[in-house]
Amino acid sequence: MSKLRVAVVGAKGRIGSEAVRAVEAAEDMELVAALGRGDKLDVLVESGAQVVVELTTPDSVMENLEFCVRHGIHAVVGTTGWTDERLAQLNQWLADSPETGVLIAPNFSIGAVLTMKFAEAAAPYFESVEVIELHHPKKVDAPSGTAARTAQLIAAAREKAGSAPAPDATATALDGARGADVDGVPVHSVRLRGLLAHQEVLLGAEGETLTIRHDSLHHSSFMPGILLGARKVGAAPGLTFGLEHFLDLNG
Numbered sequence: 001m002s003k004l005r006v007a008v009v010g011a012k013g014r015i016g017s018e019a020v021r022a023v024e025a026a027e028d029m030e031l032v033a034a035l036g037r038g039d040k041l042d043v044l045v046e047s048g049a050q051v052v053v054e055l056t057t058p059d060s061v062m063e064n065l066e067f068c069v070r071h072g073i074h075a076v077v078g079t080t081g082w083t084d085e086r087l088a089q090l091n092q093w094l095a096d097s098p099e100t101g102v103l104i105a106p107n108f109s110i111g112a113v114l115t116m117k118f119a120e121a122a123a124p125y126f127e128s129v130e131v132i133e134l135h136h137p138k139k140v141d142a143p144s145g146t147a148a149r150t151a152q153l154i155a156a157a158r159e160k161a162g163s164a165p166a167p168d169a170t171a172t173a174l175d176g177a178r179g180a181d182v183d184g185v186p187v188h189s190v191r192l193r194g195l196l197a198h199q200e201v202l203l204g205a206e207g208e209t210l211t212i213r214h215d216s217l218h219h220s221s222f223m224p225g226i227l228l229g230a231r232k233v234g235a236a237p238g239l240t241f242g243l244e245h246f247l248d249l250n251g
């Protein structure tokens with residue numbers, strides 16, 4: 001059987017360099033291109049890439065995806081910084097290339113995907129919920145894409161269940177003391193040398209708390225999700241947001 005032709009864009013970065021190694025080691029894949037900043041995107045077409053793994057920065061990702069979608073190359077995207085406007089733009093490009101698939105995964109690690117799922121399930125049963133994400137100090141953005149997505153899923157679950165807003169009588173003396181407000185859920189960002197990627201969801205009710213914590217200790221934690229995404233994205237035209245859509249979490 002022929003191998004899946006995969007390219008990595010952002011190949012010299014922290015996660016991109018790990019993805020290059022993972023694709024090279026996958027028996028069913030061939031790494032046909034590994035692009036860094038300044039490399040010409042035309043290489044993707046010339047190399048016959050079927051799937052691009054996009055792991056760059058929020059400033060670069062849109063240009064790269066526009067190129068991929070216009071050339072019918074499927075994309076697996078880990079880069080963060082997604083807004084409704086950006087997603088709408090991407091959907092417009094995809095409308096003109098209806099057979100192309102794009103997977104955007106705020107987090108490729110199975111533990112993080114499950115954290116989001118567990119938090120969504122638990123959120124309606126507790127009065128209070130807050131998210132703390134903790135990352136290495138070179139992380140380009142805050143809050144993390146995972147924390148933003150977790151808070152959105154929590155807020156949607158609470159709205160669906162008719163939950164009241166979390167109680168909070170705090171008068172803040174300093175801006176930011178209560179974190180960022182993502183759909184009504186406070187999200188706190190820690191940047192600390194020694195850390196990689198971690199998240200806690202704190203839930204509280206009368207007389208009890210529940211803490212859901214996930215730790216990515218090495219970039220290898222993201223690789224099975226990236227490879228799974230690369231294998232499946234070609235059969236999923238349009239935009240898929242979240243790796244959970246490619247996993248059978250109920251089986």
Ligand SMILES: NC(=O)C1=CN([C@@H]2O[C@H](COP(=O)(O)OP(=O)(O)OC[C@H]3O[C@@H](n4cnc5c(N)ncnc54)[C@H](OP(=O)(O)O)[C@@H]3O)[C@@H](O)[C@H]2O)C=CC1
Pocket residue numbers: 009010011012013014015016035036037038039055056057058060064077078079080081105106107108109139140145222
């Ligand atoms: N979804 C997930 O599971 C994960 C997502 N991420 C996300 O992935 C992204 C990258 O993270 P990380 O690897 O830590 O960051 P790095 O800064 O280490 O890597 C980004 C790389 O992309 C390069 N780059 C920037 N623009 C382009 C471009 N136009 N073409 C090719 N290469 C480009 C950068 O080059 P230069 O150094 O010259 O700027 C750099 O080498 C972030 O958004 C991060 O949040 C990270 C881990 C897991």
Ligand SMILES: O=C(O)C1=N[C@H](C(=O)O)C[C@H](O)C1
Pocket residue numbers: 080106107108135139140143144145146147196197198
């Ligand atoms: O920049 C990182 O490192 C990570 N970014 C992603 C995010 O913003 O959620 C995923 C993971 O947290 C690692």
